[in-house]
Amino acid sequence: MNQTARTPLVEMRDISISFGGIKAVDHVSIDLHPGEVVGLLGHNGAGKSTLIKCLSGAYQKDAGQILINGEEVTINNPRDARAQNIETIYQTLALADNLDAASNLFLGRELRRSGLVDDAKMEAETRKIMGRLNPNFRKFNVPVSALSGGQRQSVAIARAVYFNAKILIMDEPTAALGPHETQMVAELIQELKAQGLGIFLIEHDIHNVMKLCDRASVMKNGQLVGTVNVKDVTDDDILGMIILGKKPAHLAA
Amino acid sequence: MTDQGLSAQGAGPRRSVIDTLEIDVRLLGMLMAFAAVALVFTIWTGGTFVGPRNVFNIAVQTVPVAIMACGMVFVIVARHIDLSVGSMLAMCSAVMAMSQAQWLPALFGLEYGNPAILVATILIGLVTGTLIGSLTGWLVGYQRIPSFIVTLGGLLIWRNLNWFTTNGQSVALTDPNLLMFGGTEGVLGATASWVVGLIASAVAVWVIASARRTKQGHGFMVKPLWAETVMAGLIVGAILFFVGWLSRYPIPEAKLKRLFEARGEVMPEGYTAMHGLPISVLILILVAVVMTVVAKKTTFGRYIFAMGGNPDAAELSGINTRLLTVKIFALMGFLCAIAGLVAQARLQSHGNDLGDKWELWVIAATVIGGTALAGGVGTIYGAVLGALIMQSLQSGMAMVGVDTPFQNIIVGLVLVIAVWVDILYRKRLGLTK
Numbered sequence: 001m002n003q004t005a006r007t008p009l010v011e012m013r014d015i016s017i018s019f020g021g022i023k024a025v026d027h028v029s030i031d032l033h034p035g036e037v038v039g040l041l042g043h044n045g046a047g048k049s050t051l052i053k054c055l056s057g058a059y060q061k062d063a064g065q066i067l068i069n070g071e072e073v074t075i076n077n078p079r080d081a082r083a084q085n086i087e088t089i090y091q092t093l094a095l096a097d098n099l100d101a102a103s104n105l106f107l108g109r110e111l112r113r114s115g116l117v118d119d120a121k122m123e124a125e126t127r128k129i130m131g132r133l134n135p136n137f138r139k140f141n142v143p144v145s146a147l148s149g150g151q152r153q154s155v156a157i158a159r160a161v162y163f164n165a166k167i168l169i170m171d172e173p174t175a176a177l178g179p180h181e182t183q184m185v186a187e188l189i190q191e192l193k194a195q196g197l198g199i200f201l202i203e204h205d206i207h208n209v210m211k212l213c214d215r216a217s218v219m220k221n222g223q224l225v226g227t228v229n230v231k232d233v234t235d236d237d238i239l240g241m242i243i244l245g246k247k248p249a250h251l252a253a
Numbered sequence: 254m255t256d257q258g259l260s261a262q263g264a265g266p267r268r269s270v271i272d273t274l275e276i277d278v279r280l281l282g283m284l285m286a287f288a289a290v291a292l293v294f295t296i297w298t299g300g301t302f303v304g305p306r307n308v309f310n311i312a313v314q315t316v317p318v319a320i321m322a323c324g325m326v327f328v329i330v331a332r333h334i335d336l337s338v339g340s341m342l343a344m345c346s347a348v349m350a351m352s353q354a355q356w357l358p359a360l361f362g363l364e365y366g367n368p369a370i371l372v373a374t375i376l377i378g379l380v381t382g383t384l385i386g387s388l389t390g391w392l393v394g395y396q397r398i399p400s401f402i403v404t405l406g407g408l409l410i411w412r413n414l415n416w417f418t419t420n421g422q423s424v425a426l427t428d429p430n431l432l433m434f435g436g437t438e439g440v441l442g443a444t445a446s447w448v449v450g451l452i453a454s455a456v457a458v459w460v461i462a463s464a465r466r467t468k469q470g471h472g473f474m475v476k477p478l479w480a481e482t483v484m485a486g487l488i489v490g491a492i493l494f495f496v497g498w499l500s501r502y503p504i505p506e507a508k509l510k511r512l513f514e515a516r517g518e519v520m521p522e523g524y525t526a527m528h529g530l531p532i533s534v535l536i537l538i539l540v541a542v543v544m545t546v547v548a549k550k551t552t553f554g555r556y557i558f559a560m561g562g563n564p565d566a567a568e569l570s571g572i573n574t575r576l577l578t579v580k581i582f583a584l585m586g587f588l589c590a591i592a593g594l595v596a597q598a599r600l601q602s603h604g605n606d607l608g609d610k611w612e613l614w615v616i617a618a619t620v621i622g623g624t625a626l627a628g629g630v631g632t633i634y635g636a637v638l639g640a641l642i643m644q645s646l647q648s649g650m651a652m653v654g655v656d657t658p659f660q661n662i663i664v665g666l667v668l669v670i671a672v673w674v675d676i677l678y679r680k681r682l683g684l685t686k
Binding site for chain 1: 467468470471472473546550551552555556558559560561562563565566567568569570571572573629630
């Protein structure tokens with residue numbers, strides 16, 4: 001793939017953000033191309049979630065630039081991010097437990113008919129997309145608190161996929177899932193990639209990274225250790241970057 | 254909860270009658286509690302309790318608290334609380350009392366009782382309530398002060414600003430147009446009540462039918478036609494029974510004579526007239542219906558429930574939760590103003606203690622009506638029913654001569670037991686985590 005020739009889908013340049021004097025993200029630059037999966041790795045507290053929340057609008061960066069298709073954009077809140085077709089699947093899933101799947105899927109973007117929310121239409125659309133993502137899903141009329149971890153995950157994924165995301169952020173999408181559901185998510189990532197989406201994947205499991213990602217950016221203590229092509233490195237190289245905070249010797253030059 | 258999604262696929266398990274009718278079990282429980290209260294006092298009073306006269310009185314007395322309880326549902330569902338509703342009501346009532354009796358007549362040189370003054374007064378009252386509520390909402394939503402604190406402060410502030418507004422005096426209100434909002438002085442009469450009842454029934458049937466058609470249009474499973482018919486029948490029956498019952502409560506002869514004399518006529522021999530629906534009850538019904546539509550069918554309502562279920566999720570979904578908080582409290586203030594109008598019209602005066610401790614009744618009614626203080630769960634009809642149950646209890650106890658301290662003890666017990674039973678029930682069904 002000749003990615004260098006094209007403008008990146010997302011470019012985060014020199015992003016910094018600090019909380020009360022602690023630099024959570026310290027001058028970090030990463031980018032993402034269409035049809036690419038970039039893994040974000042690092043220990044807990046390395047700053048990867050914080051960095052990505054600047055893109056999803058949950059936090060505001062202190063300094064730096066965000067470019068989408070080469071143009072600088074301002075993202076101050078989740079609404080701005082959605083307007084740029086950036087969708088996020090949070091680790092916590094960010095579901096309203098007391099509402100049903102359709103209400104969650106369309107939360108903030110309800111379908112309406114003559115000014116009132118059109119529940120029937122939203123349920124029909126939810127049935128359609130769930131039929132594609134998770135054909136075993138049946139619980140359309142109960143609060144999502146009554147769903148299993150995997151079912152909740154599929155609601156969160158459906159929400160991101162339904163609205164024609166161009167950029168998808170997934171924060172440990174398989175952390176709470178069994179092997180079967182993990183496989184399902186892996187297949188979905190491949191499918192979305194083939195459709196030309198760019199995906200940022202925050203992941204702890206090194207095997208998932210090797211399997212799913214094209215490139216991996218490793219962070220430590222708020223700083224970027226480096227970005228590598230996954231096919232050029234081994235598990236151990238990446239683990240070394242996470243633990244030691246150093247690029248492997250054969251790539252350092 | 255049954256898995257309706259599963260049965261939508263055809264081969265669901267056999268379902269009970271309640272499941273088939275899709276009646277909210279909580280609603281059923283409240284209706285049964287209400288029926289039990291009514292039954293006990295009916296027997297105890299030898300039938301007077303359910304007589305048209307007492308039913309009328311209970312309905313009229315419930316209105317202010319029930320109107321505010323509708324707003325409190327939104328506040329509590331959004332994980333907030335409003336302790337200042339009684340004081341806000343008093344403040345709005347004070348402003349309205351002074352506007353109509355002193356300020357506006359002096360300003361425009363009009364006489365007290367001019368309809369233009371009343372219209373202006375009501376508008377001023379509604380604006381006052383909305384502004385007070387917005388201020389509360391701004392402090393809670395944008396300044397992040399806990400609503401408990403803001404409204405506890407509001408409880409003291411508005412109660413006593415009310416005192417200054419009227420210089421501590423009661424304001425007598427005699428404008429017959431105003432008194433129409435109070436209950437006894439503003440009734441539709443039998444014929445108009447029946448017309449309203451029939452229109453309401455027709456609307457109810459139309460709503461049920463069109464909801465069914467929409468579901469069928471999307472190919473969802475709907476409940477059997479007989480179940481739909483039974484539900485529609487129950488609702489229409491309840492509406493018409495209520496209307497019919499109030500239309501059997503005669504207006505006293507002496508009062509009718511006065512009404513005729515006021516028009517310069519003589520009352521014909523043997524003339525009778527019935528109360529029918531009070532206007533204040535119509536206002537409550539209108540508020541409850543509109544609030545239910547807002548809760549279930551508008552994005553505003555949907556966002557309130559989402560925010561109550563998971564504030565972070567609501568925020569991350571792009572919902573402006575701060576502005577939403579302002580709107581919720583503004584609506585609460587608006588409803589306090591309506592309740593204040595009804596309360597002052599019923600008492601035919603504004604007194605300093607108007608609405609004193611009503612915040613407790615309002616919160617109790619809301620909670621008895623199934624709204625969870627943890628947020629995210631609650632219904633408007635539940636809150637209205639909760640207010641009705643409390644008013645019935647009080648009215649019944651007063652009729653059989655229970656002392657006031659005991660009345661309060663019993664209402665307190667009912668509040669705690671109602672929530673307890675609800676928790677036990679939810680535990681048994683495994684609905685709580």
